[in-house]
Structure formats: structure tokens, C-alpha cells
Amino acid sequence: MVEPLPPDHQGVFARRGLAAQGLRWGDQWSVGPAEGEEHTAHSADERAYVAWEHERLRRRARSCGVPEEALDALVADLDRAMKAVRLALFADARESLAALRRRGLLVGVCSNWFWDLEDRLTEVGLGDVVDVVVGSARTGARKPHPLIYRAVLDRCGLGASRVLFVGDMWVPDVLGPLAAGMRAVHLWRPDRAVDGIAPPLPRGAARIAGLRELIGGDGPDGRGGCG
Numbered sequence: 001m002v003e004p005l006p007p008d009h010q011g012v013f014a015r016r017g018l019a020a021q022g023l024r025w026g027d028q029w030s031v032g033p034a035e036g037e038e039h040t041a042h043s044a045d046e047r048a049y050v051a052w053e054h055e056r057l058r059r060r061a062r063s064c065g066v067p068e069e070a071l072d073a074l075v076a077d078l079d080r081a082m083k084a085v086r087l088a089l090f091a092d093a094r095e096s097l098a099a100l101r102r103r104g105l106l107v108g109v110c111s112n113w114f115w116d117l118e119d120r121l122t123e124v125g126l127g128d129v130v131d132v133v134v135g136s137a138r139t140g141a142r143k144p145h146p147l148i149y150r151a152v153l154d155r156c157g158l159g160a161s162r163v164l165f166v167g168d169m170w171v172p173d174v175l176g177p178l179a180a181g182m183r184a185v186h187l188w189r190p191d192r193a194v195d196g197i198a199p200p201l202p203r204g205a206a207r208i209a210g211l212r213e214l215i216g217g218d219g220p221d222g223r224g225g226c227g
Contacts, residue, residue, distance in 0.1 A: 007081040016074050024064040031060065032082060033142055035112070035172060040140030040147070046115050049137055054079060083114055087124050090189075096211035097129040108132035110152050110165070112142045112172065132156055143169075144176025153180075166214065168192070170199055178204050187211070
């Protein structure tokens with residue numbers, strides 16, 4: 001996710017004349033499904049998932065004191081604001097993934113994202129270098145829930161020990177995959193690190209500063225990987 005960041009939710013409330021209710025709304029980043037949340041009952045198809053997204057917002061807005069007659073318009077605005085995010089590639093992303101595929105490795109993306117993950121990856125130029133896409137919205141669970149890692153293994157057609165999971169989020173991309181039996185690589189870009197000190201690596205994990213470092217070694221079994 002890159003700038004410009006999504007609009008502040010309190011501003012969305014204020015434009016609707018609901019500034020007081022907006023103060024009760026809280027952090028805009030905590031509104032969506034939580035990390036590790038399972039929601040398979042709402043992920044049968046896109047229509048069901050979007051309806052669930054809207055109902056979550058509606059319930060929360062109602063609890064903040066938003067009048068019934070104002071809910072639908074506010075929820076539509078909030079939904080648009082939450083999804084006003086875009087992806088952008090690091091300079092090493094496409095070339096690194098393409099190089100891994102040329103070596104015969106299976107390349108996948110697993111992300112906590114909205115229903116349109118595949119479209120967003122295509123927009124940024126990764127559609128032809130990614131074999132498998134596993135998104136939380138369609139899967140019915142968000143990292144680090146075990147269900148999404150099982151979906152990765154099923155889609156890749158590989159046992160856990162043959163998968164190398166690479167990501168920059170400590171729990172969703174390192175501890176979660178390790179618990180699922182995969183190996184994990186913590187992508188710790190020094191210029192992008194949120195915290196100043198990288199956590200100690202547990203057994204079965206490695207750390208890299210950029211994706212080009214993946215090209216120098218073999219995949220999990222010399223054949224394929226997904227992460």
C-alpha cells in the first residue's frame with residue numbers, strides 16, 4: 001500500500017454532518033476484519049462478501065450513534081474510503097519473481113486484501129509472473145489464521161515442507177507460516193522497517209533485506225515454492 005493513504009474516517013463523518021459520531025468511531029485501520037479472523041460463511045461469493053463488509057460498517061456506525069436514515073450513505077462513503085488504497089511495486093519485485101519462475105519455481109501471492117486482489121496484482125504488472133493468488137476475502141480467513149495457509153498449500157499442490165513463505169509482517173508472514181509447517185523468510189527492508197530492531201529469528205526462518213537475495217539460492221526443494 002502506498003500514498004496517498006485512504007481518507008481519514010473522521011473526515012468522512014464530518015462531511016455527512018456526523019462529526020460527533022466520528023469521534024466515537026475510532027482508528028480507521030481497526031475497522032476491517034482483524035488479523036487472524038475467520039469469515040468463511042461470508043466468503044461464498046463476491047456479493048456475499050461485500051454485503052458482510054457493509055453490514056460490519058453499518059453495525060459499528062449504528063453503535064456510534066449514527067441515525068438509521070444516515071447509515072446507508074455513510075456506509076457507502078466509508079467503504080469507498082477503506083478501498084481507496086493501491087499497490088505499488090518495489091524495484092526488485094517483478095524481476096525477482098520472474099527470475100524465480102525461470103528457475104522452475106512456483107510463485108504465489110498470499111495477502112490479507114479485498115475481493116479484487118488478482119485484479120490489483122495485474123494492474124501493477126505481476127499478473128504474468130505469479131502462478132497462484134490466495135487472498136483473505138475469497139479464502140474466508142486472514143493471516144495468520146491456519147485456514148489461509150492451508151489454502152496456499154492446496155492451491156500450490158505442495159507439502160508444507162516444500163514451501164518458502166516470504167513476507168515483511170512478523171506474525172502473518174513468519175510465525176504463521178512456521179506454525180503451518182513451512183519455512184519462512186522475513187523480508188526486512190532497512191529503509192521500510194517500522195521498528196528499529198528486527199525480532200530474533202526462530203528455527204526454520206531466515207531474513208533478507210530485498211527480494212533479489214532469493215535468487216541466489218535454491219527454493220525449498222529446488223523445484224517450487226509459494227508464499
